Amino acid sequence: MWNLHLVCHACGQEFPPTHRAPFCTTCQGPLDILYHTPPRSQAGEGPGIWRWRNAFPLAPDLPPVSLGEGNTPLIPLERAGEAAGCSRLWAKLEYLNPTGSFKDRGSALLLSALKALGVQRLIEDSSGNAGASLSAYCARAGIQAVVFVPDTAPRAKVRQIQVYGAQVRLVPGGRQAAALEARRAWERGEGAYASHAFSPFFLEGMKSFALEVFAQTGGDVPEHIVFPVGNGSLLVGTWLGLLLLKQEGRLGRLPRLHAVQARRVCPIVAEWQGGEWKPRPGVRTIAGGVAVSQPARRAQVLQALWETGGQAVAVDEVDIRAWQKVLAQGEGIFCEPTSAVAFAGVALLCAGGVIRPGERVLVPVTGFGLKDRVPRG
Structure with a gap:
């Protein structure tokens, strides 16, 4: 299923694709994809971003979680x-x-990977767009989403997150405070932390x-x-x-x-x-x-x-x-x-x-x- 290992961009520590943290548990650095077989840029037959499936770290037979993202003019x-x-x-x-x-490009790949890993509940922190995107793709994948959002976020973005069925937790103190609360929830075992900022699957999208x-x-x-x-x-x-x-x-x-x-x-x-x-x-x-x-x-x-x-x-x-x-x-x-x-x-x-x-x-x-x-x- 997986054509990859995960590797920390900062310290080089390697992890299996089933590693449940979106960051390095040794130095807290972001993770990158280390391909076993080199990716290829040639386009295939799929719609939207899935034309470029050969460039992604997912197995060819893995069903994508998609809402038709990509192919923007x-x-x-x-x-x-x-x-x-x-x-x-x-x-x-x-x-x-x-x-x-644009966050839908990353969310499609990330949720495809998380669904394949059997994740049932996702934790995210976002100022708005990533939270809305991941919430929509969670709904598509049948995964529950909990999104930590700064209390200064525009109401329109907060409502969009909620309309997809995600649970919103407003956090005072700004963007970094929301990230800290999301990480604490993950440490308490409330779900898989799918930080779009750290996730190598999101980045690959x-x-x-x-x-x-x-x-x-x-x-x-x-x-x-x-x-x-x-x-x-x-x-x-x-x-x-x-x-x-x-x-x-x-x-x-x-x-x-x-x-x-x-x-x-x-x-x-x-x-x-x-x-x-x-x-x-x-x-x-x-x-x-x-x-x-x-x-x-x-x-x-x-x-x-x-x-x-x-x-x-x-x-x-x-x-x-x-x-x-x-x-x-x-x-x-x-x-x-x-x-x-x-x-x-x-x-x-x-x-x-x-x-x-x-x-x-x-x-x-x-x-x-x-x-x-x-x-x-």
Whole structure:
């Protein structure tokens, strides 16, 4: 059934695929997949992300838990590109996934693995999108979900989690406090801790983003891909998918991957720039999806930036809101503030000369606007 072992990215400790913690129990580091037989990037016959089943660590005969995720469109953004100073700007509409965010790519793979392992009750912590996604896929798989959510999360996201039948536990104190409470529940034996931030299966599902972009562009991928980054699963998973294509000789050059964070919560940007970021009490960002003070895959994000020649930049709240309106009123794309973070970053990267005139830029629109507080027109 399993074409893998699990290996800690930090200390190298190996674990069997049936290891029930999503992190290394020696050093608490995130786990990666160590394949027995190398994955392959060639597309198959399945729908959505399952076209790329050869790139995933699941046996060919394992029934997938799916809601039709993946195969999201690429569209050009002329007006937004002009506003950003970028003549060749494209968006990949990840909010068209089944639960309205890119997280469905990871949830489909993670729940497929957990169902095969016989898990009946799942524990997760989330600021909203991952909790909604995992709750939906738990409903599909017949698994009970308990989701720990910061009490500052948008009500729309909390209601979406609940409508799938998941039990929501609101936690005061922010995103890290919710993660701590989820881990305590797992330690008490209340269920399997399926942290999307740490899970190697969730991360592997994100490779499908890169493989889709490669197929949709006929192998001529853009020079830059700009991501909003909280824990970094989409950026790191995209990097892993691109590396697979390059290792197979199908991709000549890697696009430059860039990470964008809200200035109010920017631990990765601070480290990239050689500084230090510390949370300030009462200071929050409107972009809840990137409000992660201790990113689980920080080291891999930084490695991906370094190896692809990317950058990490931080943007202000006023620019996040402004770009949410630019996209809605100029392109008909209503995204949540977290997605707007990346577009504000594109403008910053263009102004700084990192993105040069004529270069192609791709941004994932990671979540739908109705999932968050709706701004006034």
